[in-house]
Amino acid sequence: MNTNQVKETLDKYVMHTYGRYDLVLDHGHGSIVYDKEGNKYIDCVAGIAVNSIGHTHEKIAQTLTQQAKKLIHVSNLYYTEEQAEYAKRLVELSPHEKVFFANSGAEANEGAIKLARKYTGKSEIIAMKNSFHGRTLATITATGQPKYQKGLDPLPQGFIHVDYNDIDQVKDAITENTAAILVEPIQGESGVRVPDDDYLPQLRKICDENGILLIFDEVQTGFGRTGKFFASELTNTVPDITTCAKAIAGGLPMGVVLSSAKVASGFNPGDHASTFGGTALVTAVASCVLDIYEEEDLVNKSKENGEYFMEKLANLKEKHDCIVDVRGHGLMVGVELNYDCGNLVEKAQEKGVLINVANGNVIRFVPPLVITKEELDEVVEVIDEILP
Ligand SMILES: Cc1ncc(COP(=O)(O)O)c(C=O)c1O
Incomplete structure (x- = not known):
C-alpha cells in the first residue's frame, strides 16, 4: 500500500476514535522513525512515552523470536518460568512485595482501584483534577477531566476530585468511607x-494518619522516564500501590499493579484476573527490557540528558517570549507556551521532529531514553526555528 492507501483504508475500516497526525510511519531504530517515503524523524513522542529503549532494539528482536518459538501464552491457570523470573526481578526493584499482571495502564489502574476497595472495604477514591488514568469506565471516572466522561453516564460511583498540588483540599475531601488517594x-x-x-x-502522611491507601499512577512516570526508576524516588515517598505500563515491555502491551503483601491480601483467588496478563512472551520481553536498562544505564541517562535538554530549552526563553515555563524531570519535559500551540506538531514534523502537545499549550517531550545529546540538540534547533 502507498501512503494514501494506508490512510484511506484505516479511515474506512477503523472506528474513528483517534485524531491521527498526517503521517504513516513505516520503520525505525533507536530514537529515529521513518515514514513510507523514507523521511526521517527524531521521535520525541516515543509511542506516548512507551519506547524508552528505542525502536527495534536488536535484543528485543532476539528475545521475541526465541520466546515465540518456545512458548507464547498458556493463561494464568498454569505457572511459567518466564513470569516467575520477571515477577521476582520487578518486585525486588520496587518498594513492593507483590505484583499483578495486566495489559495496559488503564487495566493496571482498574486493578489498583479494585484492590484498594477490596483491601479497605471502603469505596471512595480521591483523585485529582486534570489527571489521566485511562479509558475504562472506572479509570475514565477517576480521570479528572469531564470532557472524557461526556455521554458515558451512568459512571461508577465513589470518585471525588480535588485540585492537584493542594493538600488542604485533600484533607477536606476525606470521609470515613475513603479507601485511597x-x-x-x-x-x-x-x-x-x-x-x-x-x-x-504530605499525601503519604495524610494517608498514614487516616488509614487510607496511597496509589501512585506511574504508568507514564515509571521506568526511568523521570531520571529515577520510579518517580516516587524523586521525593522518597513510598506509596501503598504503584501502577506501571507504557515502557515496561518495550512496546508490547503490559501493565502491572504492585503493592505490599499485606495490601495484596485484599485479593483472593478469583477476585481479579486477566487472560493475557503476564504471558510467557511479554514477561520474557519485559526481562530483556530490564537487561537493556542495566546495560545501557538508561535511568541515569534519562536524568543526565534530561537536565541537558531542559537547560537548552530554557535558554530559548531569551529569544521566545511565548515560552512561559520549561519543566519536568529526566526525559519527561514540558514547554508551556502562552498560546494554544497544536499547529507546532505539523511544523516540527515538516522539519523532522515528532512532538505532541498536551493541554493545548504545552509541548510535551517524552523521547526514547536512548536519545543522544546530538539528537536533543537537533530537537532544540527545530523548536527554536518553529517558535514565534
Ligand atoms: C498516567 C497515565 N495513566 C494511565 C494511562 C492509560 O494507559 P493506557 O493507555 O495504557 O491504558 C495513561 C496513558 O496515557 C497515563 O498517562
Whole structure:
C-alpha cells in the first residue's frame, strides 16, 4: 500500500476514535522513525512515552523470536518460568512485595482501584483534577477531566476530585468511607505538571494518619522516564500501590499493579484476573527490557540528558517570549507556551521532529531514553526555528 492507501483504508475500516497526525510511519531504530517515503524523524513522542529503549532494539528482536518459538501464552491457570523470573526481578526493584499482571495502564489502574476497595472495604477514591488514568469506565471516572466522561453516564460511583498540588483540599475531601488517594507523581497528559516537593510526602502522611491507601499512577512516570526508576524516588515517598505500563515491555502491551503483601491480601483467588496478563512472551520481553536498562544505564541517562535538554530549552526563553515555563524531570519535559500551540506538531514534523502537545499549550517531550545529546540538540534547533 502507498501512503494514501494506508490512510484511506484505516479511515474506512477503523472506528474513528483517534485524531491521527498526517503521517504513516513505516520503520525505525533507536530514537529515529521513518515514514513510507523514507523521511526521517527524531521521535520525541516515543509511542506516548512507551519506547524508552528505542525502536527495534536488536535484543528485543532476539528475545521475541526465541520466546515465540518456545512458548507464547498458556493463561494464568498454569505457572511459567518466564513470569516467575520477571515477577521476582520487578518486585525486588520496587518498594513492593507483590505484583499483578495486566495489559495496559488503564487495566493496571482498574486493578489498583479494585484492590484498594477490596483491601479497605471502603469505596471512595480521591483523585485529582486534570489527571489521566485511562479509558475504562472506572479509570475514565477517576480521570479528572469531564470532557472524557461526556455521554458515558451512568459512571461508577465513589470518585471525588480535588485540585492537584493542594493538600488542604485533600484533607477536606476525606470521609470515613475513603479507601485511597490516586495520584500521578507528575501529571503527564495535562502538560507535565510537577507538584511541589512536599506534596507527595504530605499525601503519604495524610494517608498514614487516616488509614487510607496511597496509589501512585506511574504508568507514564515509571521506568526511568523521570531520571529515577520510579518517580516516587524523586521525593522518597513510598506509596501503598504503584501502577506501571507504557515502557515496561518495550512496546508490547503490559501493565502491572504492585503493592505490599499485606495490601495484596485484599485479593483472593478469583477476585481479579486477566487472560493475557503476564504471558510467557511479554514477561520474557519485559526481562530483556530490564537487561537493556542495566546495560545501557538508561535511568541515569534519562536524568543526565534530561537536565541537558531542559537547560537548552530554557535558554530559548531569551529569544521566545511565548515560552512561559520549561519543566519536568529526566526525559519527561514540558514547554508551556502562552498560546494554544497544536499547529507546532505539523511544523516540527515538516522539519523532522515528532512532538505532541498536551493541554493545548504545552509541548510535551517524552523521547526514547536512548536519545543522544546530538539528537536533543537537533530537537532544540527545530523548536527554536518553529517558535514565534
Ligand atoms: C498516567 C497515565 N495513566 C494511565 C494511562 C492509560 O494507559 P493506557 O493507555 O495504557 O491504558 C495513561 C496513558 O496515557 C497515563 O498517562
